[in-house]
Amino acid sequence: MFILVLLLGLTFPGLQAQEAIPASGGNVTGSGGTVSYSIGQVFYLMNSGATGSVLQGVQQPHEIFGKEDTTGCFIIDAFVYLEGALIVAGGTNYGSEMRTDLNIIGILPGQSYADPIMGTINYTPAGQPYNIAPWNYTGTEGTLFDSGGNPANGKAGYPSSVVDWVLVSLRDKADATAITLCKAAALLHNDGHIEFVGGGFSCCELDPENKYYLVVEHRNHLIIMSDALPVVGGKIICDFRTQQSYIDPIWGPDFFAGQKPVTLGRYAMYAGNGDQIMDSASDTDITSDDRTWWESFNGKPGKYLSGDYDLNADCTMDDRSVWEKNNGNFTSVPRN
Ligand SMILES: [Ca+2]
Numbered sequence: 001m002f003i004l005v006l007l008l009g010l011t012f013p014g015l016q017a018q019e020a021i022p023a024s025g026g027n028v029t030g031s032g033g034t035v036s037y038s039i040g041q042v043f044y045l046m047n048s049g050a051t052g053s054v055l056q057g058v059q060q061p062h063e064i065f066g067k068e069d070t071t072g073c074f075i076i077d078a079f080v081y082l083e084g085a086l087i088v089a090g091g092t093n094y095g096s097e098m099r100t101d102l103n104i105i106g107i108l109p110g111q112s113y114a115d116p117i118m119g120t121i122n123y124t125p126a127g128q129p130y131n132i133a134p135w136n137y138t139g140t141e142g143t144l145f146d147s148g149g150n151p152a153n154g155k156a157g158y159p160s161s162v163v164d165w166v167l168v169s170l171r172d173k174a175d176a177t178a179i180t181l182c183k184a185a186a187l188l189h190n191d192g193h194i195e196f197v198g199g200g201f202s203c204c205e206l207d208p209e210n211k212y213y214l215v216v217e218h219r220n221h222l223i224i225m226s227d228a229l230p231v232v233g234g235k236i237i238c239d240f241r242t243q244q245s246y247i248d249p250i251w252g253p254d255f256f257a258g259q260k261p262v263t264l265g266r267y268a269m270y271a272g273n274g275d276q277i278m279d280s281a282s283d284t285d286i287t288s289d290d291r292t293w294w295e296s297f298n299g300k301p302g303k304y305l306s307g308d309y310d311l312n313a314d315c316t317m318d319d320r321s322v323w324e325k326n327n328g329n330f331t332s333v334p335r336n
């Protein structure tokens with residue numbers, strides 16, 4: 001009983017000065033919750049320690065109503081497809097799962113491979129790829145995967161099912177006034193599962209009664225957001241693969257882009273958004289700037305490049321074809 005008072009850490013200015021017996025009990029509310037006290041206590045001793053204080057008396061408060069425990073962190077259980085990786089190699093159809101070419105070749109951040117033709121070692125610098133503009137996200141998730149430039153450890157610890165990195169965040173609103181509550185770079189697996197690494201998604205102490213918007217970004221695909229999602233049992237669940245993402249209906253259902261409908265009733269993030277920095281809208285649209293962007297990488301094989309729109313580890317005309325089909329799509333989902 002005494003311990004409970006201590007845990008609440010409330011201050012009771014009125015109560016401490018109490019020298020008369022109140023006619024009844026009452027409630028005291030502070031930032032940590034509400035505590036009820038009852039009649040009968042006139043004199044008391046206060047014992048203070050490093051973590052709080054305890055009032056000793058004849059009758060101690062015995063009804064404690066603290067805030068709902070929100071110390072647990074939310075678990076995000078989400079799935080998404082990147083269109084570029086879903087395209088069947090060398091074709092225009094979509095496969096049942098995404099390709100992992102970047103991983104197979106060994107060009108994901110931190111991976112390395114020996115180039116047999118050039119006789120050189122290709123080493124992609126370690127670190128999640130969203131530490132550059134426009135994201136400037138400084139998370140250290142990527143340091144877990146580093147070959148150190150040694151092809152003998154070329155896969156750098158990535159599971160073989162990993163397609164690429166995505167950037168995931170939670171917002172409190174759908175529009176531009178939204179606050180990003182938490183953010184993490186995460187691994188995307190070929191079945192669409194988003195895996196949080198290095199401590200997971202540190203979305204803690206949020207109100208589980210609220211609803212949240214889950215945002216997924218990729219370095220050369222179009223940003224998407226979910227509709228408002230409830231927290232169920234500490235979990236936020238979202239499967240973008242089988243449902244359209246949020247589309248602001250203000251100009252009708254077909255004005256803004258959400259995800260691209262692909263075969264088998266599935267959806268995928270639009271590929272072809274390599275330029276996300278030229279102007280303020282570049283991050284949320286697919287335009288001729290994204291073709292110019294692709295052009296600057298065209299002809300470069302075997303590197304981790306944002307102009308590689310179909311994520312097959314080289315930059316060729318195929319990537320331009322992917323861009324061409326998606327050119328003109330733009331989203332209302334603000335990136336910043
Ligand atoms: Ca922008």
Ligand SMILES: [Ca+2]
Nearest residue numbers: 275282285286
């Ligand atoms: Ca763009």
Ligand SMILES: [Ca+2]
Nearest residue numbers: 308310312314
């Ligand atoms: Ca390519």
